Each structure stands twice: as structure tokens, then as C-alpha cells.
Amino acid sequence: MxxxxxxxxxxxxxxxxxxxxxxxxxxxxxxxxxxxxxxxxxxxxxNPHPESQLVSSSTQQRLPVAQASRPTVAERSFNTEDYKVEQFLEKNRRALEAEEKEKYLQKAKRREEILNLLRKQREERIEKELVFLLHKPKVKVPKKKKVLTESEKKDREEVRALGQLEGEGK
Structure with missing residues (x-):
């Protein structure tokens, strides 16, 4: 043959x-x-054993690619009910996100209002203190009388006596 x-x-x-x-x-x-x-x-x-082939040109040697957790719309068979449910769930998720965003925006606005009120109150308090300082009566501190020691008393008496002697001698 x-x-x-x-x-x-x-x-x-x-x-x-x-x-x-x-x-x-x-x-x-x-x-x-x-x-x-x-x-x-x-x-x-x-065929030779796979262990004897160091390099293979086939794609079987490659690691498998991770699959998507959810099949895409193109991979699923198009089902109107599933599509409607998915659209409804997506709409609800967006509405919840919008509500949460609005809540945080209101909190931020409230915080700004509080900070502005505190600034205003501080400015008014400083203004009142400045006005009060201009009209504040000056407090006089009473002077304490100095307590003289015995030697100081003798010195003063001697100065007076000399002053009198000089006044008589003139």
C-alpha cells in the first residue's frame, strides 16, 4: 500500500x-x-508526556482567567422580567444613594450654620468687652501706710528737731 x-x-x-x-x-x-x-x-x-515538554505553544499551559462574578447582559439570555427587575433594583439603589447624599449635604449645611453662629457670638462678645473697657472705672488701689521701725522714727524726729533749730536761728 x-x-x-x-x-x-x-x-x-x-x-x-x-x-x-x-x-x-x-x-x-x-x-x-x-x-x-x-x-x-x-x-x-x-504523544510525549506533558512533563517532558518544557514549553508548550498551546494555551492549556496558561492559568484560567477569572470569570466575572455576574454574567454580563450579553452573556445572559435576554429576559424581559429579569431586565425589569434589574432596572427596578438599580433605580432603588440610585434613589437610596441620592437620599444619603442629601442627608450628608444637610448635615454639612447645619455644621456651617453652627460655625457661623459661633463666629458671630464671638465677635459680639469681643465688641462688648471693648466697649466695657472704655467705660470701666479705674479702681484706685489704696496705698498702705508704711510701718516705720524704731530707728526710722528716731531719724525723723532728729530731722524735725534740726529743722526747728535752723528756723529759730534765722
Whole structure:
């Protein structure tokens, strides 16, 4: 039986190059023989172990890509009820977000009002203090009488006595 291997004819005694001869076309054979020959070559061909192949050009060596948690609209079969429910849920989520945003905006506005009121009260208090300081009566601190010691008393008496002597002598 003569076979054709990729455009080149080979005889039965001529060995095929490589381990797997590739697709064989048997000329002049019945369809049943061709099917049996293909089945034989597929079963007889031994592929090398995956461990012996350091690098593979196939994509099976790659890690699987993570799938999306929810199938996209294009992946699901379009169902009107599901679409309506999804739209309703999305509308409710947006409404809740809008309410929450409005609540925070009101809190921020209230905070600004309180801060403005505190600033105004502080300015009024400072203004009143300045007015009060202008009209505040000055408090006089009474002077304490100095307590004289015995030696100071004697010195003063001597000064008076000398002053009198000088006044008499004139």
C-alpha cells in the first residue's frame, strides 16, 4: 500500500520522518480501509508526556482567567422580567444613594450654620468687652501706710528737731 505524506509519495520500506506522520491519505483504498487506517494511526501514535515538554505553544499551559462574578447582559439570555427587575433594583439603589447624599449635604449645611453662629457670638462678645473697657472705672488701689521701725522714727524726729533749730536761728 502506497501512502502520500504532505505531497510526497513514500513506499512501505521508506520510513516516515518524525514521530507522528501527520494526516495520511491512502489512494486506491476503500472508505472503510481509510477509516480503519486513520483509527489505527491515531491510537498507535504516542504523544510525549506533558512533563517532558518544557514549553508548550498551546494555551492549556496558561492559568484560567477569572470569570466575572455576574454574567454580563450579553452573556445572559435576554429576559424581559429579569431586565425589569434589574432596572427596578438599580433605580432603588440610585434613589437610596441620592437620599444619603442629601442627608450628608444637610448635615454639612447645619455644621456651617453652627460655625457661623459661633463666629458671630464671638465677635459680639469681643465688641462688648471693648466697649466695657472704655467705660470701666479705674479702681484706685489704696496705698498702705508704711510701718516705720524704731530707728526710722528716731531719724525723723532728729530731722524735725534740726529743722526747728535752723528756723529759730534765722
Amino acid at each position: 502506497e501512502s502520500e505524506h504532505r505531497g510526497r509519495k513514500t513506499g512501505p520500506e521508506e520510513p516516515l520522518e518524525g514521530g507522528f506522520p501527520g494526516p495520511l491519505i491512502f489512494t486506491g483504498s476503500s472508505e472503510k480501509d481509510k477509516a480503519l487506517a486513520k483509527q489505527f494511526w491515531v491510537s498507535a501514535t504516542m
